[in-house]
Amino acid sequence: xxxxxxxxxxxxxxxxxxxxxxxxxxxxxxxxxxxxxxxxxxxxxxxxxxxxxxxxxxxxxxxxxxxxxxxxxxxxxxxxxxxxxxxxxxxxxxxxxxxxxxxxxxxxxxxxxxxxxxxxxxxxxxxxxxxxxxxxxxxxxxxxxxxxxxxxxxxxxxxxxxxxxxxxxxxxxxxxxxxxxxxxxxxxxxxxxxxxxxxxxxxxxxxxxxxxxx
Numbered sequence: 001x002x003x004x005x006x007x008x009x010x011x012x013x014x015x016x017x018x019x020x021x022x023x024x025x026x027x028x029x030x031x032x033x034x035x036x037x038x039x040x041x042x043x044x045x046x047x048x049x050x051x052x053x054x055x056x057x058x059x060x061x062x063x064x065x066x067x068x069x070x071x072x073x074x075x076x077x078x079x080x081x082x083x084x085x086x087x088x089x090x091x092x093x094x095x096x097x098x099x100x101x102x103x104x105x106x107x108x109x110x111x112x113x114x115x116x117x118x119x120x121x122x123x124x125x126x127x128x129x130x131x132x133x134x135x136x137x138x139x140x141x142x143x144x145x146x147x148x149x150x151x152x153x154x155x156x157x158x159x160x161x162x163x164x165x166x167x168x169x170x171x172x173x174x175x176x177x178x179x180x181x182x183x184x185x186x187x188x189x190x191x192x193x194x195x196x197x198x199x200x201x202x203x204x205x206x207x208x209x210x211x212x213x214x
Contacts, residue, residue: 021103023061026050027130029103030064033080034134037066040079044068045124045135047108049163051142054129057166063104067137067145070115076107112148139170144179147187155186157193164190168199 021029030050037044046054048065068076077087077096086099094110109116124135137145146160164171173191180187194200 021063021101023059025101025103026060026064029098029100029105031130031132032085032100033064033066033098033105033107034129034132036079036083036085037068037076038134040075042068042072042076042079043118043121043135044072044076045121045137046129047137047142047145048106050129051137052163052167054127054136055139055142055167055170057163063106065106065108067108067111067116067121069118069121070109071118073107073109111145139167140172140175143167143171143176147176147180147184147190150184150186150190152186157190160190161193161197161199164194165199173200 030046034044034046045051045067046065047067048063049057049060050064053059073096080087080098088097088099090097094112095106095108098105098107121135123138123141125138126133127136129136143164146163177188177191180191191200
């Protein structure tokens with residue numbers, strides 16, 4: 001038996017598989033899924049890291065996020081399957097996944113415990129992303145969605161800070177702060193950090209020390 005040396009393992013390229021799409025593959029997946037949803041006539045919006053990227057933020061390197069109403073989930077799954085895309089339902093019940101090769105797309109239909117409604121999608125903005133015009137979450141909704149995920153188990157401000165810096169002029173911070181004060185102490189702590197770092201200034205930085213109503 002031939003002994004395997006450590007240098008042999010180091011020279012091997014990383015294994016590929018679902019969820020390991022390259023930047024180019026993620027971009028192609030973004031375009032393909034958006035076109036599928038547009039052709040199907042469904043209400044949707046680009047969300048997550050790529051929505052921030054479309055608005056001037058850093059480009060993500062893991063997956064693509066779309067948001068659509070909960071009422072349209074089954075229709076969307078059927079649409080993707082008919083286009084030959086692999087649809088997967090993970091244990092989490094707030095989203096499903098679509099794979100375009102190795103590139104992973106998360107299709108989100110619940111925000112926290114709340115199902116996404118068609119009315120909640122009315123604040124989107126039509127932007128051209130990678131030469132495809134599509135609805136994109138507003139900067140205010142995008143920041144609020146990201147703050148919703150903060151809790152005692154997941155509280156990584158380092159990932160949020162570059163997005164907040166890039167989108168600072170596009171966000172209605174008074175709306176974000178009102179939501180945070182009513183719902184999430186971790187979000188409120190992040191807003192206080194933004195104030196201390198002078199990402200928020202003037203009136204936009206008021207009342208970040210308010211208490212959360214339970």
